[in-house]
Amino acid sequence: MQLASYDEYFQRILQNSAEAQTAVNLLTTNETYFFREEAHFALLEELITSKVLPASLVVWSAACASGEEPYSIALLLASLLGSDAGWKVDASDVNTDVLDLARQGIYPLSRAARIPAPLLKRYCLKGIGKDDGYFRIEAQLRQRVNFFYWNLLQARESKAAYDVIYLRNVLIYFDDKAKVKVINHLRRQLKPGGFLMVGHAESLQGRVAGMEALRPGCYRFI
Ligand SMILES: C[S@@+](CC[C@H](N)C(=O)[O-])C[C@H]1O[C@@H](n2cnc3c(N)ncnc32)[C@H](O)[C@@H]1O
Structure with missing residues (x-):
């Protein structure tokens, strides 16, 4: 459909959720x-x-993009605790296209370079034939990661569910007011003593009370 102006496009976006x-x-x-x-x-x-x-820890990758972050967490938890231990990984994003890719768990082999070799060998399957040049996270591990749509600017109703939240490399896209809003929402999702990881270029300092800086990019809610 031909639109005459950005304003018309904006109106269309407001009226059409797709x-x-x-x-x-x-x-x-x-x-x-x-x-x-x-x-x-x-x-x-x-x-x-x-x-x-x-x-039995529960981790949330709260801006998971195409899934590399939550699968890295799942690979580590499986190797440390075993695939059958009670741990869980939730993963969400506001972009539905990347969520679809994440659920498939298929990546070009060139993206495997940073996966420790023993984890790659144990939990990833190398493609053959038409899938040559790709690898897939094995089904058992894929099933341990629960992907869902979530806009960080909304508050979730459930509370205090997570031991660790990864909120990395997404705060940079919000203004100061939105950052405080998002961090406060997420703080309510952490169990007491839970950990919040933000990107190393992102700081929460002075933005939220009741928070202890543990390491660069890691805060503990007290
Ligand atoms: C640069 S990626 C970071 C991915 C991953 N956390 C990492 O550090 O590698 C930022 C992600 O944040 C998501 N994002 C941006 N705004 C969001 C919002 N309001 N709610 C949820 N996700 C959002 C984007 O869709 C994108 O996938």
Whole structure:
């Protein structure tokens, strides 16, 4: 459909939720990769091996893009705790196209470079034939990650469900007021003593009360 102006397009977005979702899918920046900002994964391992976090921990990757972040978490938890332990990974995003890709769990082999070799060998399947050049996260591990649509600017009704929330490389897209709103929403989703990981270039300092800086990019709610 030919539209004469941005204003007409804006009106169309306001009236048509499918068009609005298409705009969101086109406008969001979804760059991500496996084991990005490794310090957060080293810290997660430390918190598990020192038993600060239980084997039944629940983690939320709250801006998961095409799934590399939640699958990195699941790979680590499976290797440390076993695939059958009670741990859970939730993963959400506002972009429905990347959520579809994430659910499939298929990636070009070139994206596997940062996955530790033993985890790649144990939990990832190399494509053959028409799937040559790709790998897939194995089905059992894929099923451990629950992908769903969520806009971080909305508050979730459930409360205090998570031991750890990854909120990385997304706060940069919000203004100060929206950042405080999102962090306050997420704080209510953390269990007491739970951990919030943000990107290393992102700081919460001075934005939210009741929060202790533990390491660069990691806060504990007290
Ligand atoms: C740069 S990616 C970061 C992915 C991953 N967390 C990482 O650090 O590699 C940012 C993601 O945030 C998502 N995003 C942006 N605004 C959002 C919102 N309001 N609610 C939920 N997700 C959002 C985008 O769709 C995108 O997939």
